[in-house]
Amino acid sequence: MKHLLTIRNLEIEARADEQWKPIVRNITLTLDRGEVLGLIGESGAGKSTIGLAAMGYTRTGCRIAGGSVLFNGTELTTASKEERRKLRGAHIAYMAQSAAAAFNPAHRLIHQFAEAPVQHGLSDFPRARDKAVALYERLFLPEPGKIGYRYPHEVSGGQLQRAMVAMSMACDPDIIIFDEPTTALDVTTQIEVLTAIREVTRQGNAGAIYITHDLAVVAQLADRIMVLRYGELIEEGNARELLADPKQEYTRELLSSRIIGKPQTQSEDKCYTVLEAENISAGYTKDVTVLDNISFQIERGKTVAVVGESGSGKTTVARVLTGLLPPSDGKIIFNGKEISPALKHRDRESLRRLQMIYQMPDVALNPRHKVRKILGRPLSFYFGTDAKARERRILELLEMIELGPEYMGRYPSELSGGEKQRICIARALAARPDVIICDEVTSALDQLVARGILKLLRELQKELGVSYLFITHDLATVKAVADEIIVMLQGKIVERGPKEDILETPGHEYTELLLSSVPETDPDWLDRLLKGRGAKIHKMHEIS
């Protein structure tokens, strides 16, 4: 009956508008040695808060209002600051979502590794260093003896995340909290880190709490899964059983949001090319080419998806098309006419016809403008619409994005992430564009919200005949929206073609790697994949 960690009736409150509001309600959970517990839910589900509470820690503005957190006989909610400090790092370790942000930029990796063991008096530096090197080697980091002496900015994102896995193991903790450890990574890198995490959770006798919003990821690691929503438990159970047979509607929704919508079979209009890029090369400095001789077409009413990992030049494609970065070579042809490469030489009409939606709706909207002004601005700018007609058109636009007229008077801060993205879509539509560039538009959103946005974009396309250039690293999104796929690697197009062809018979080694790296909810997926790849895991770096 004695568990390693027992959380009982945990209540956590956050301070908002001068009031304490509950964000975690009545959570009870246990964790034993050698067990991995998956906490899953969308943002605002309270999963990180629970994870931190398991260390007796709350973020600024939060407090534990009730319940108990019992770790190995110590009650963390009543323990003194000093007692809790001594447990953290030494007995309960934490691994953060973004290693890039969680490593101190001013110190070398190995010193940060050794800090906890040395400061907790568990080891001295030479011993901690040897341990770090051994762990780096086990996690397949290149040059394990030397990599620790680099600064965080000198190693790649995936390597940094693995260095973080190693760091969380520095004191051989009893519990490790993994807080979205792969969310910020590309799919191929995600596999490296997942493998590393499984490596450390499988063999030790530590318990682990794995926090994520991605069911497919948690399926690979967790023994048990708890589904959370708005700080409350929705469903709990053995991982395999829960995935195979979810009892609650919400869990089913989460599961199904991974399943691709039917590919749209549109009436085949006459093929009419709206936008054409011809032999585009571009770079930010003279010596470095980011795009290397790229050509593609976008047809009217169609969606072209550009996929690739970070650094492959996807976003640069958008910057070139919009004129933000004039290409060093090549032509952009819009509706049969070549348009000026630089933004400032383009006329208002060609600006209007090409609109853009961004990854972060939070920063893409002026926080001091109300929705009325945000949507009204393109109307008066492009069409000179007068006040009355503008009001009508704004209502129309709001209707298109399925929001009520009451949203007109709201500020962006009063909207949810999904609503903000909808406003961004409406702003792009206000210009009645021919092409909309969607740059990772769903990456910052929760799965269910993202699915809503994709559905909306698809319906709008059917209705208005607008074309999309969809830039994304998420292949699930691609499967859901694309007609045609462009696969990019290091600034070149490695493969291009209709969606079905690319997905079913990938012609390039890299496309295959990319496709097979997308996690599936099948709990055995990672095992099978790794067995299949075998020694190839090291080669992944060389390819990507």
Next chain:
Amino acid sequence: MNNISSMIAKRMGLGFATIIVISVLIFLGVEALPGDLAEAILGQQATPETVEAFRKELKLDLPPHVRYFSWLGDFLRGDFGNSLANGRPITGLIGWRLSNTLFLAASTAVVAVPLAILLGMLAALYRDTWFDRLVSVSTLSAVSLPEFFVAYVLIAVLSVRLGLFPSISSISDEMSLGEKIHGIMLPCLTLTLVSLAHIMRMTRATIINVLNSPFIEMARLKGIRQSRIIIRHAFPNALSPIINVVVLNLAYLVVGVVVVEVVFVYPGLGQLLVDSVSKRDIPVVQASGLIFACTYVFLNLLADVLAIIANPRLRSET
């Protein structure tokens, strides 16, 4: 490392250009001063002929641009010319004064900078406690009072009442270091009080800002002590703004001490400048002005270089 040296070379070039521009401004400014040196020295009884002859002797009759370039050329060669007032070479005059000013500035910096950074760190560590408030209120009130007022209060209390330190800080080469330090205690204290607040508040604000970073939360979750978090995790990442404010204050200690030097009759460059302006000793005024400008430019260059060395990211990339 090559990149750092090329960057330093670039900044030095810019600094040199700045100094040239300033030299023009100083020259024009001094030209614009009302009155005439020759008349001022010879007195009202002098006949126009003697004034004219004297002007010729001082080369005041030459056109301004000729005088400017010959002055600049001499300056670059390290020859500041002779004082108009007493005919002695300016180099010797300024050299001794400058070393006194630097001595006062250095003594103050040795006390004020570490103290201010320490207070700033402590205030960040004990944020929103009575200690934080006490430090903030007292340093802020010290900086909001005029320097001469602080100086006179210190004289009234420490010199007149308690008789601990002399109220006139005259120092000479014959004095030992200990005597010198005793002598400059009051101006040093005044300057410390005046410059403490800037550095301390900047340190506190930047460290508190850095404390919101995810890597600080990570350090907390590693069970690191708060004091170590501030010193080892927050401080290195707060260095660049702190270095800048420290260097600006150092520049102030060299350049801005005129009032304090006058109050304590300290034989520094500031006092010399004030005397020379009232005596219309133009070459001395110009030379001191240019030395002040060089100090500023050099210290700012130093701040840039230190900020880069303090940041591992810039160290390897720029």
